[in-house]
Amino acid sequence: MTVLSVLDQSPVSEGGTPADALQATLGLAAEADALGYHRYWVAEHHDSPSFAGTAPEILVAALLGRTRRLRVGSGGVLLPRYPAPKVAEVFRLLAGLHPGRVDLGLGRAGGPGHRFPEQVAQVLRLVAQPYEGYRPPEVWLLGAGTGSAELASYLGTRFAFAHFLRPELADPAMRTYRQGGATAAGDATGGAPGDATGGALAVRVIAADTEARARALAASFLLWRSRKDLGVDRPIGPPEDARRHRWTPAESERAAANSRALVAGTPEQVRAELLGLAAAHGVDEIVVNTVAHDPADRVASYRLLAEVFGLTAAGRPEPAGAVA
Known part of the structure; x- marks a missing residue:
């Protein structure tokens, strides 16, 4: 069975504010919790008008207090x-306040x-210090190449590959990770029996009820992403702007490249592609990242995916420490 999770970068919409984007993250997390997604991760970005999430530990604390079943990290x-x-x-x-629900994903960027490697090893030692009733956070290394995959394998942490950044490196990265046998790290990294242990793939996804709507949302995303690649970092605009836009050759070139890392279509089409990626790369968890101008389109995309994958929170036991 393929597990579905969420990666949220708190995208800022044209005409909106970073505060609006953060409120949208809170709302989307509550929706994901009710829909039956496995975990909810928030990213760290700095000095970007596109993303509001600069301090994931603050958002993690807020989201843990507003959800019941999701792992949050x-x-x-x-x-x-x-x-x-x-x-x-x-x-x-955070793990003391919400036992069994906290993930600590670590990235190499930013300095x-x-x-x-020394810092990760130090974090692992410190978060594992036990006391009665304490359940350590589940530690993940995140990467878009083989370096962090090799380190995750060596240290025995879990590993998530950023397919949405470098899809061509997904296969070598996941093979590097598995070669070290780290997928059964279990208690050493805060894993629990029954958790997905085959690594994870973070994939950019847009699902809509029709192909035409999915194409419109994809065009909006690709215009925003292409401009960002070319040094124009601005909030994401609505699909109508992309439809009227006169694309430059450079923008079209970047859009073609970025489309290779985007899965867009009807729920059935997206499901087939995601299952294919999971099988091809030997993972049992897909972390879905959706960027759209209207937060309602993001919520709708996650709802459609939950329906087509048959997710449900009903009957799933609540972790110890869940907030009522």
Whole structure:
């Protein structure tokens, strides 16, 4: 069975504010919790008008307090920016407040990466310090290449590959991770029996009730992403703007490249592609990332996916420490 989770970058919409984007994240997490998604990750971005999520640990705390069943975590903390003990202390505290529900995803970006392996090892030691009733956060390394995959395998953490950034490297990265036998890390990384242990693939997805609507939303996303690649970082605009836009050759070239990392279509079409990616790369979890101008389109996309995959929160036991 393929597990579905969420990666939310808190995208800012043209005409909206970062505060609006953060409120949309809170609403989407509540929806994902009710729909039966497995986990909900929030990203860390800085100095970008496109994304509002600059402090994932703050958002994680807020989301844990507003959801009941979801695992909630960072996708991820940019570890080179921070002292490892501080990161460990923050997520130990979150895990103490919400046992069995906290993920700590760590990324190499954001600063000099030469100390990253040492920092990750330090975080692992500190979050594992036990006391009675404590359940450590589940530690993941996040990457878009083979380096973090190799480190995750060596250290025995879980690994999520950013297919939406470098789809061509997904296969070598996942093979590198599996070669070390780290997929059964279990208790050493906060894993629990029954959790997905075959690694995860983070995929950019847009689902809509018709192909035409999916194409319109995809065009809006591709225009925004192409401009961002070319140095024009701005909030994402509505599909109507993309329909009227006169694409430059450079924008069209970037859109063609970015479309290779985008799965868009009707729910049935998207399901078939996601299952194909999971099988091709040997993963049992897809972390879905959807960027759209209107938060309602994001919610609708996740709802449609939940329906076509048969997700349900009904009957799923609530973790210890769930908030009423």
